[in-house]
Amino acid sequence: MITEGIVISLIAGYYDVMTPNGLVRTRARGVFRKRQEKPQVGDLVKVQLDEHGTNYLIEVFERKNRIGRPAVSNVSHVLLVISAVEPDFSVNLLDRFLTFFEWQKVPVTIYLSKSDLATKEQLEAIKSALSYYEEIGYSVFSNKKKLEKALLSLIKDNEIWTLAGQSGAGKSTLLNFLKEDAGQDTGEISKSLNRGKHTTRSVQLFTYSGGFIADTPGFSAIDLGPIKIKELQNYFVELNKASKFCKFRGCQHIHEPKCEVKELLSKNKIAQFRYDDYLALRTEIEEQRLPEYLK
Numbered sequence: 561m562i563t564e565g566i567v568i569s570l571i572a573g574y575y576d577v578m579t580p581n582g583l584v585r586t587r588a589r590g591v592f593r594k595r596q597e598k599p600q601v602g603d604l605v606k607v608q609l610d611e612h613g614t615n616y617l618i619e620v621f622e623r624k625n626r627i628g629r630p631a632v633s634n635v636s637h638v639l640l641v642i643s644a645v646e647p648d649f650s651v652n653l654l655d656r657f658l659t660f661f662e663w664q665k666v667p668v669t670i671y672l673s674k675s676d677l678a679t680k681e682q683l684e685a686i687k688s689a690l691s692y693y694e695e696i697g698y699s700v701f702s703n704k705k706k707l708e709k710a711l712l713s714l715i716k717d718n719e720i721w722t723l724a725g726q727s728g729a730g731k732s733t734l735l736n737f738l739k740e741d742a743g744q745d746t747g748e749i750s751k752s753l754n755r756g757k758h759t760t761r762s763v764q765l766f767t768y769s770g771g772f773i774a775d776t777p778g779f780s781a782i783d784l785g786p787i788k789i790k791e792l793q794n795y796f797v798e799l800n801k802a803s804k805f806c807k808f809r810g811c812q813h814i815h816e817p818k819c820e821v822k823e824l825l826s827k828n829k830i831a832q833f834r835y836d837d838y839l840a841l842r843t844e845i846e847e848q849r850l851p852e853y854l855k
């Protein structure tokens with residue numbers, strides 16, 4: 561019998577596939593090894609079931625996207641965990657992540673962790689910054705119970721949501737809270753296992769609310785290098801929105817006359833810190849700019 565499913569984990573050469581009839585352990589057909597296109601977690605695949613012998617993964621359907629390291633395919637949504645303290649909250653870091661995922665065309669929901677460890681003053685400053693992100697269209701949560709409640713209706717059938725965020729931000733802690741049986745290593749344990757930067761960690765999908773949540777570790781060094789400088793403004797959602805009213809098409813909002821972004825900036829309707837981050841990311845991309853023909 562042939563059926564379809566989603567690869568939820570890869571263990572010692574076996575692919576575990578969630579199918580409409582439950583979880584099946586499969587082996588990939590030799591053809592994948594020859595073509596060097598290994599199936600990945602998140603892939604939608606075709607499997608051939610054999611009640612008495614081996615189940616085979618026989619086909620991988622085209623991937624919608626592929627993000628993180630180890631990679632997850634077909635990511636529907638990112639749940640970005642950003643900590644209030646330890647490591648300290650930073651809009652700059654937040655903007656890097658948001659730019660990256662906007663570029664990848666993956667919607668993002670923000671969760672502020674460790675607000676219990678922040679002082680009242682710290683929390684006020686953070687919440688004021690986060691309210692700006694809500695204004696420009698991102699959903700923001702700082703209470704894990706409210707987040708849990710929202711996720712149960714937000715995560716649609718078969719959607720794959722991926723956790724992202726700096727190391728130590730609290731991704732595993734959140735996953736353990738959402739899925740009591742997830743059993744992810746958190747801070748202390750992983751340190752004692754001496755899990756270095758180069759140790760490959762496996763990634764796994766956990767069923768959640770009709771869909772899946774993945775704990776993806778690999779977003780520590782976000783490479784914005786491949787982004788074309790002229791397109792960067794597209795990934796700052798409020799700049800992109802305002803740009804429709806700039807005099808010049810393709811306005812970069814730097815020195816151009818009759819620039820709507822500059823206008824809104826002067827009226828405090830676009831936050832100075834976002835504009836500054838836009839400029840900083842431009843410089844970063846510019847400094848390691850590849851010749852146009854290599855892009």
Ligand SMILES: Nc1nc2c(ncn2[C@@H]2O[C@H](COP(=O)(O)OP(=O)(O)OP(=O)(O)O)[C@@H](O)[C@H]2O)c(=O)[nH]1
Nearest residue numbers: 673674677726727728729730731732733746747748
């Ligand atoms: N007080 C408090 N501590 C938290 C919270 N979230 C995480 N922590 C602690 O922060 C440390 C790091 O959390 P992890 O969940 O391991 O962080 P991670 O994002 O999974 O980190 P990596 O696995 O390195 O990517 C652990 O000691 C957690 O107990 C929180 O909301 N409040």
Ligand SMILES: [Zn+2]
Nearest residue numbers: 806811813819
């Ligand atoms: Zn402009």
